[in-house]
C-alpha cells in the first residue's frame with residue numbers, strides 16, 4: 441500500500457545523508473529510482489549508505505561536503521551535474537544540535553548559537569544558492585528542507601537549536617517565493633521525535649542538565665518523551681521522513697510550495 | 711501506489727475536487743463510495759468509476775442529515791465493507807443566490823456552517839466506529855486557504871473553513887489512540903463550479919473586480935496572489951489526498967497542508 445513514485449532517471453543530493461534521517465531520505469529516494477549523492481563529512485558511514493543504495497540498483501557516491509562553506513556546496517552541485525548530467529532534487533538535511541560538547545552544557549554558549557545557525561540555516565542557504573541558477577535555467581527543481589517541530593514555537597530549553605529551525609522554515613518560504621515562477625518547489629518537513637544520533641545527543645544533554653532525567657538511559661528519556669507527547673503513541677522513523685520528502689519532491693506535489701509539513705504523530709498541529 | 715482492497719468514502723464526490731479524488735482513489739484500486747446530495751451528477755461520476763474499476767457505488771446523502779449519514783455508513787459496510795478512508799469534501803460557499811448578493815446573510819452563515827462543519831462532524835461520527843473497531847483509518851478533510859486567513863466578502867465561508875481546520879485537529883487528537891489519522895488539505899484556487907460562484911460574488915462585491923466575469927476574476931487572482939502563477943487543479947488536491955491516506959503518511963496527523971501554489975505559507 442505504499443505510494444510508488446517515479447524518480448527513475450532522476451538525481452537527488454541529500455546533505456547529511458550519511459546517517460539518521462538523511463540516510464532514511466536517501467534510501468527512500470533511491471528505492472523510488474533516484475540516483476543519490478550523499479553529501480556529508482562523515483566518510484565512513486556515508487560510504488555504507490552509498491553501498492546500500494548501489495545494492496538496491498541505483499547509482500550513488502559520497503561527496504565530501506561541509507554545508508557551512510559556499511565553495512563546498514558549489515563543488516557538491518558541480519560534481520553531481522558532472523556525474524549524472526542533471527540534478528532534480530536537493531534535500532537540505534544536514535543539521536547539528538550545538539557545537540561540540542553541547543550535551544554537557546546547561547546553557548548554550550555563543551558557539552552553540554553559532555554552530556546551529558552555521559549548519560542549520562547557512563548550510564541550507566548555501567545548498568540552495570549553489571543549485572538555484574541551474575534549476576532556474578532549467579525551469580524545474582525540487583528543494584526540500586529539513587526543519588523540526590521545535591522550529592514551530594519557542595520554548596524554554598534548547599533555544600539555540602529551536603531558533604535555527606524556525607529560521608529554516610522562514611528560509612524555505614523566502615526561496616519558495618523567489619523560485620515559484622521558475623517551476624521550482626521549495627518546501628520543508630518538520631520531523632517530530634526520531635531516534636537518531638542527534639536525538640541521542642539531545643537525551644544526553646537532558647540527562648546532564650535535568651535532574652529528573654538523571655537516572656535514566658538516553659533511550660528511556662526518548663521513550664518517555666514519546667509517550668508523553670505523541671498523540672499517535674509511537675516514535676517517528678527516518679523512513680517516515682523519507683516518504684514525506686519523496687512526496688514533496690515528486691510531481692504529485694507540483695502545486696505545493698512554501699509549506700512546512702509536520703511529520704510528528706500529531707505533537708504539533710499546523 | 712496500490713489501494714486494492716481498501717474502501718474509500720468521498721462526500722461531495724460527484725463534481726469538482728471530490729470527483730477528482732474519487733477517480734484518483736479508484737484508479738489506484740480502492741472501492742469508492744460516492745456520497746453526494748446531487749444524485750444525478752453522482753450517477754455520472756459513478757459510471758466513470760465503473761469504467762476504471764468495474765464497480766462503483768453512489769449513495770445519495772445530505773451531510774446535514776444525521777440519519778442520512780448513518781445510513782451512508784451502514785450502506786458502505788453492506789455494499790463494499792467498512793471504510794478505510796473517509797474524505798470529507800462536501801462543501802458549499804453560501805446559501806442559494808449568495809453569489810449575487812453583496813453581503814453575507816444569516817442564512818449564508820447558517821447553511822455554510824451546517825454543511826461545511828456540522829456536516830463534516832456528522833459524517834465523521836457516523837464512520838468513526840467502523841474505524842475504531844479495526845484500529846485503523848484515515849480521514850482527510852477539505853478545508854481551504856480561506857480558512858488560514860480571513861477573506862473579504864467571504865467571511866461566512868472563511869470562518870467555516872477555519873472551523874474545519876480546528877475540527878480536524880480535535881478529531882485527530884480524539885482518534886489518535888485508535889491509530890486513525892485525521893488531516894486537512896487547504897486548496898488554493900481551483901476552477902470548479904464552486905469557484906464560478908466565488909468569482910461572481912467578487913465581481914459583485916469587491917471593487918477591484920467589479921464588472922469582470924467569474925473567470926476574469928479567477929485569472930486576475932492567480933496573477934496577483936499565486937507565487938507559482940498557475941491555478942491549482944482538482945488532480946493536485948487528489949494527489950495530496952492519496953498521500954495522506956497511504957501508509958507513507960501513517961505518522962502524520964492533525965496537519966493542514968496547503969495545496970495552493972504558495973498562496974499562503976505557514
Ligand SMILES: NC(=O)c1ccc[n+]([C@@H]2O[C@H](COP(=O)([O-])OP(=O)(O)OC[C@H]3O[C@@H](n4cnc5c(N)ncnc54)[C@H](O)[C@@H]3O)[C@@H](O)[C@H]2O)c1
Pocket residue numbers: 455456457458459460461462479480481482505506507508533534535536559560563586587588589630631632633634635636637638639
Ligand atoms: N532526530 C530527530 O528527532 C529530529 C527531529 C527534528 C528535526 N531533525 C533534523 O533532521 C536533520 C537530520 O537529523 P538527524 O537526527 O538525522 O541527525 P544526525 O546527527 O544523525 O545526522 C546529521 C548528519 O548531518 C551531517 N552533518 C553535520 N554537519 C554537517 C556539515 N557541516 N556539512 C555536511 N554534513 C553535516 C552529519 O555528519 C550527519 O551525518 C537535522 O537537520 C535535524 O535537525 C531531527
Ligand SMILES: NC(=O)c1ccc[n+]([C@@H]2O[C@H](COP(=O)([O-])OP(=O)(O)OC[C@H]3O[C@@H](n4cnc5c(N)ncnc54)[C@H](O)[C@@H]3O)[C@@H](O)[C@H]2O)c1
Pocket residue numbers: 721722723724725726727728745746747748751771772773774799800801802825829852853854855896897898899900901902903904905
Ligand atoms: N474550488 C476551490 O477553489 C476550492 C478552494 C478551497 C477549498 N475548496 C473546498 O473543496 C471542496 C470541494 O469543492 P469544489 O470546488 O469541488 O465544489 P463543488 O461545488 O464543485 O462540489 C461540491 C460537491 O459537494 C456536494 N454537496 C454540497 N452540499 C452537500 C451536502 N449537504 N451533502 C452532500 N453533498 C453536498 C455538491 O453536490 C458537489 O458535488 C469544498 O469543501 C470546498 O469548500 C474548494
